[in-house]
Every structure is written in C-alpha cells, then in structure tokens.
Amino acid sequence: MKVQDIMTTPVFSVAPSTPIGEAAQLMLAHHISGLPVVDASGTLVGVVTEGDFLLRSELGTERKRSPWLQFFLSAGKAADEYVHTHGRRVEDVMTRDVVATTRGATLENVVEMMGRRHIKRLPVVEDGKLVGIIARSDLLKALAQRLTSEPTDAGGDDAVRKAIIAELGRQFWSSNGLVRVEVEGGNVTLSGTIFDERERLAACVVAENAAGVKSVEDQLVCVEPISGVIIMPPPKDPDAQS
Structure with missing residues (x-):
C-alpha cells in the first residue's frame, strides 16, 4: 500500500503571514493538530503544530531561566526564543526543517520516519508543491478498513x-x-x-x-x-x- 492510497487531500494549510490565532482556530475547528505552511506559489515552507503554541507569553508558559543560566545564553538564541514566544504570525513559530514524503512512498517508510522523528504527520509533496498529508489517523483508518473488509471465503x-x-x-x-x-x-x-x-x-x-x-x-x-x-x-x- 502506498501513501497515495490513504493520504488526505485536499489539505487545510496556512500561509507564513497567517496570524497564529487564526491558525489555532482553524486547527480547533477541524480537529487537527498540525497544519502545513505554504507560500503563494503552493510550495511547502514549514509546518505549524500544537507543540509550537505551548511556550507562549500569553499563557505565561515561556521558558524562564535563572540569571546565571542566562549568562551562558547567546543573544541570538535569546532573540530567537523571544520571537517564538511573542511572535504573532505563523512564520514566527513554525518548524522550517520539514520532513515530507511522496505519493509513491510505502506505508512502511512513512511509519519508520514518523517513529524516528517523533512526528504525527507527513506532508506529501510533488515537485516541491503540497499535494496531500498523511497522518497517524490515516493509518488508523486504513487499518480499520482492512480489518473489517477481509474476505471470509478462503476456499475450504x-x-x-x-x-x-x-x-x-x-x-x-x-x-x-x-x-x-x-x-x-x-x-x-x-x-x-x-x-x-x-x-x-x-x-x-x-x-x-x-x-x-x-x-x-x-x-x-x-x-x-x-x-x-x-x-x-x-x-x-x-x-x-x-
């Protein structure tokens, strides 16, 4: 079985400039835990997930360090963390190093990547463009279908x-x-x-x-x-x- 057999398409996605509040509302409305991020040409540029919204100043959950630990933190690292906890756009919090797959990849390959990278979904791309997404829920649906539709006549x-x-x-x-x-x-x-x-x-x-x-x-x-x-x-x- 291949990715193209069970992937979800079309896909809910957001632009890098989308306000994070709007992205969060979209995820809540459609009961999904992550969204691909695409630019104006449809090219996949990132992924934003529930985990990207956990360390936020609005919730008081941003990382707090003691003064002596801050001494060892570079100014660049501190600035990057500030953007992530206070930024207002998806591009401020999204993951840019995206792990993706293709239509023709096997489910074995997908499961191996999900396990190795500790991720719940993989965007499906073709020529750099987003064409679908495959998530753990898609694998669960495929399993349920196979288990409930197996033939009962085995030939004696x-x-x-x-x-x-x-x-x-x-x-x-x-x-x-x-x-x-x-x-x-x-x-x-x-x-x-x-x-x-x-x-x-x-x-x-x-x-x-x-x-x-x-x-x-x-x-x-x-x-x-x-x-x-x-x-x-x-x-x-x-x-x-x-």
Missing part, C-alpha cells in the same frame, strides 16, 4: 489449513514445524509442542488472521527446554468466543 478447510501452515513456516519463532494444524468447518485446532509459552499466543494469532477461520482451539503443549517443565494448554471455556 484445506485452503485455510495450508494458509496457516504457510504463515507459521515464515515465522522465526514457530518451532520448525512442531505446531500441527487441523481445520474442520472453519474451526481450527492447534496441537503439538512449543518451547516458549509466548509462542502459544503467537500461533493462535496466526490462525485467527487466516481468512475463513471461525474459531481457534489451543491444544499446544509447552516444554521448557532447560528445566523440562511441561505447561499444558489452558482448559476449554465453553462460553469463550474465538
């Missing part, structure tokens, strides 16, 4: 069994094929031996994710490889819904 019990075995075979933790899979009427039974109790839930998740599965019964036996302690599967709960 044998196809379900083969799909589960194939997925287990792709996983490093799956104990080299010691998990046995039986499927009858879409009801899966997992049996065999595992060597780490955490593999139990992982194997059940594999089965639950296979299209066409109605229920999963855990009959796996865990053998602790060092002590030899045997952990039996949990007792059946007749009222449990898988």
Whole structure:
C-alpha cells in the first residue's frame, strides 16, 4: 500500500503571514493538530503544530531561566526564543526543517520516519508543491478498513489449513514445524509442542488472521527446554468466543 492510497487531500494549510490565532482556530475547528505552511506559489515552507503554541507569553508558559543560566545564553538564541514566544504570525513559530514524503512512498517508510522523528504527520509533496498529508489517523483508518473488509471465503478447510501452515513456516519463532494444524468447518485446532509459552499466543494469532477461520482451539503443549517443565494448554471455556 502506498501513501497515495490513504493520504488526505485536499489539505487545510496556512500561509507564513497567517496570524497564529487564526491558525489555532482553524486547527480547533477541524480537529487537527498540525497544519502545513505554504507560500503563494503552493510550495511547502514549514509546518505549524500544537507543540509550537505551548511556550507562549500569553499563557505565561515561556521558558524562564535563572540569571546565571542566562549568562551562558547567546543573544541570538535569546532573540530567537523571544520571537517564538511573542511572535504573532505563523512564520514566527513554525518548524522550517520539514520532513515530507511522496505519493509513491510505502506505508512502511512513512511509519519508520514518523517513529524516528517523533512526528504525527507527513506532508506529501510533488515537485516541491503540497499535494496531500498523511497522518497517524490515516493509518488508523486504513487499518480499520482492512480489518473489517477481509474476505471470509478462503476456499475450504484445506485452503485455510495450508494458509496457516504457510504463515507459521515464515515465522522465526514457530518451532520448525512442531505446531500441527487441523481445520474442520472453519474451526481450527492447534496441537503439538512449543518451547516458549509466548509462542502459544503467537500461533493462535496466526490462525485467527487466516481468512475463513471461525474459531481457534489451543491444544499446544509447552516444554521448557532447560528445566523440562511441561505447561499444558489452558482448559476449554465453553462460553469463550474465538
């Protein structure tokens, strides 16, 4: 899946000269936590977020330093901070070093950048122009859609069994094929031996994710490889819904 498949467009944006009060009202009205900043030509020049409004003189939240710490602060740094806490325009508080992405980027790449840079959204640009935005909420919507629209017809019990075995075979933790899979009427039974109790839930998740599965019964036996302690599967709960 690519960025272009789930990005939001058109995008609410502001100009560098927009008053910060107007930008804040726009964010509140549309329940968004950040806005791209574009110039008259549509070129992305910055991003303004809720975090840029936290240190403000109007709130009494600007950074206060003791006199001895101020001694080590350069005049330029102090002036820059003053603009950020007292400035009236978006360009006074916005982040200029913008991390952006493209229409063709993968969601894996987007999530990696969001995590590495600790950001919640990425502007989408094409030839320097803003064409969309992708936020964590867009990823959440895409996930919800996939989880609620997966096909239920997997082609019969044998196809379900083969799909589960194939997925287990792709996983490093799956104990080299010691998990046995039986499927009858879409009801899966997992049996065999595992060597780490955490593999139990992982194997059940594999089965639950296979299209066409109605229920999963855990009959796996865990053998602790060092002590030899045997952990039996949990007792059946007749009222449990898988």
